[in-house]
Amino acid sequence: MTKHDTSLIGLGLYTPAEAARLIKVPAAKLTRWLKGHGSGNRTYPPLWHGQVDLHDDKLYLGFLDLVQSRMASAFIAAGLSPQKVRRALILARELIEHDHPFATSRFRTDGRTLLLEALGEDEDDRPLVDLFKRGQYVMHKVIEPSLKGIDFDTDIAARWWPRGRASDIVLDPARQFGQPIIESVGIPTSILSAAAEAEGSVTRAARLFRVSTAAVQRAVDFEHGLAA
Known part of the structure; x- marks a missing residue:
């Protein structure tokens, strides 16, 4: 399959290096997020599975991966660990019923609630729970900037x-x-x-x-x- 295969129309196609230039997230970090990685005796699965598989053992991102990566990066910068971003993604995916929930207009409106549910009430989460209870912070410092300039078609980033x-x-x-x-x-x-x-x-x-x-x-x- 090549970059010009018609099956890619509407998905977008970016190498990690191309995506890194566009969204200012290091290519190595994008690779860890979408392919998983190991550290010591621990193995971390992908945060989510990408849209594009050209069956050549290389990683590519689709357009929704690009949008979701910007959001994930913003949450990590705000203090969430990748593991907690994964929890938020899993919950949002179940409730929104989409593989890329961070790239939906519903997440723009319901994101704060979903994050609070994903964080839970564990003692380690208390500072973050308190942070995200301040709706102005999560909307204006995290979610809105990440989705700025995005057009949505039928609730999905387009x-x-x-x-x-x-x-x-x-x-x-x-x-x-x-x-x-x-x-x-x-x-x-x-x-x-x-x-x-x-x-x-x-x-x-x-x-x-x-x-x-x-x-x-x-x-x-x-x-x-x-x-x-």
Whole structure:
């Protein structure tokens, strides 16, 4: 199976390195989350199973994996251990009935309640329970930023505007396998940015692809931002 197989349309396709550039979560961490890992005598299973399996023993992420990874990273940064994120995922998956519950609009509204149930009342969880009982914190510091710029179709994440709609840059798993594109022209930002570098000019790259110089400049700025 190749990257251009039609079965991948609508899923998105990212290597861990590509995903890491987009969501600023280290590729090694994404690999541990989706493949599991061992430490000493302990084995930790995957936090969840990814959308994409090309049967080549390599790890790939789909678009929903990308969205869910951003949320998982935000929760870990807020103080949850990966094991507690797994508990939250299991509970949310059962209640929301979706393999990627963190990538649903229902989690946006019910996430605080689900997290509190997942944490429970264990003594070790008390600081986190207290933290997440403060609804303003979990919504405005964790959930909302992670789902900012996400469009939902039938409650499932469908598109991500990483710099807001005004930027004209979108990740849409139904277009270009979910790679960042200039939405108005449908060309990946990586291609336009590489063309500007190769041509030595935004203007010449714009002429080559018959797009506006503004579109090429947006692509260049976006790609430079990913590299920073």
